[in-house]
Amino acid sequence: MEDEVVLLDFWPSSFAMRVKIALGEKGIKYKCKQEDLFNKSPLLLEMNPIHKKIPVLIHNGKPISESLIILQYIDQVWNHKSPLLPSDPYQRSQALFWADYIDKKIYGIGRRVWMGKEDQEEAKEELMQCLKTLERELGDKLYFGGQNIGVVDVALVPFTTWFYSYETCGNFSIEAGCPKLVAWAKRCKENYRSVSEALPHPIQIYEYVMELKKRLGLV
Numbered sequence: 714m715e716d717e718v719v720l721l722d723f724w725p726s727s728f729a730m731r732v733k734i735a736l737g738e739k740g741i742k743y744k745c746k747q748e749d750l751f752n753k754s755p756l757l758l759e760m761n762p763i764h765k766k767i768p769v770l771i772h773n774g775k776p777i778s779e780s781l782i783i784l785q786y787i788d789q790v791w792n793h794k795s796p797l798l799p800s801d802p803y804q805r806s807q808a809l810f811w812a813d814y815i816d817k818k819i820y821g822i823g824r825r826v827w828m829g830k831e832d833q834e835e836a837k838e839e840l841m842q843c844l845k846t847l848e849r850e851l852g853d854k855l856y857f858g859g860q861n862i863g864v865v866d867v868a869l870v871p872f873t874t875w876f877y878s879y880e881t882c883g884n885f886s887i888e889a890g891c892p893k894l895v896a897w898a899k900r901c902k903e904n905y906r907s908v909s910e911a912l913p914h915p916i917q918i919y920e921y922v923m924e925l926k927k928r929l930g931l932v
């Protein structure tokens with residue numbers, strides 16, 4: 714019996730984009746169901762009753778939540794190609810450290826940048842510090858995973874579709890401070906169809922952000 718794979722999605726979500734990249738790398742066919750986060754479906758509430766968040770991967774009726782956990786699940790279940798995590802335990806621990814660092818930092822700080830409240834300047838500073846730390850970790854490697862993309866690349870590259878929104882809302886340039894990181898993002902998109910197909914255009918994200926700011930009464 715063929716696997717039934719469903720992704721509960723919200724197209725601007727960097728967390729959901731991670732799962733799309735992983736499924737693309739593994740060549741897995743799946744159905745995408747868009748969620749309205751202001752009016753969550755009974756399926757989402759049933760499949761992720763604890764966090765009630767997307768993404769949720771539903772594999773043959775069984776739900777997996779939390780994007781980094783979903784990535785590890787995908788890597789283990791479809792282990793025939795394109796490994797995302799190193800098999801060496803220490804290398805794996807280091808990759809998961811950086812994926813966790815990205816989770817702890819980028820989304821929350823980036824939100825403070827595009828919302829443009831009184832802490833925006835501080836948030837811009839923090840964002841640049843985090844991106845510079847990641848740029849140092851990348852060093853002279855092609856990808857965080859070395860010669861090919863790995864879990865850290867998959868965890869971070871979706872957020873680069875939000876860079877234009879951060880820069881425009883915050884009136885600053887990420888490329889000026891992190892040229893190597895911007896070049897890495899371009900490399901990921903140019904060399905991996907799984908990445909270019911999973912990431913919306915930055916202008917689409919910006920239009921969504923402006924709609925959301927209106928809805929939140931921020932403009």
Ligand SMILES: N[C@@H](CCC(=O)N[C@@H](CSO)C(=O)NCC(=O)O)C(=O)O
Binds near residue numbers: 723728750765768778
């Ligand atoms: N740690 C989780 C975060 C998912 C998340 O925040 N999902 C958001 C959409 S993306 O901004 C979400 O579902 N929000 C709905 C809500 O907060 O009610 C993961 O990695 O999967």
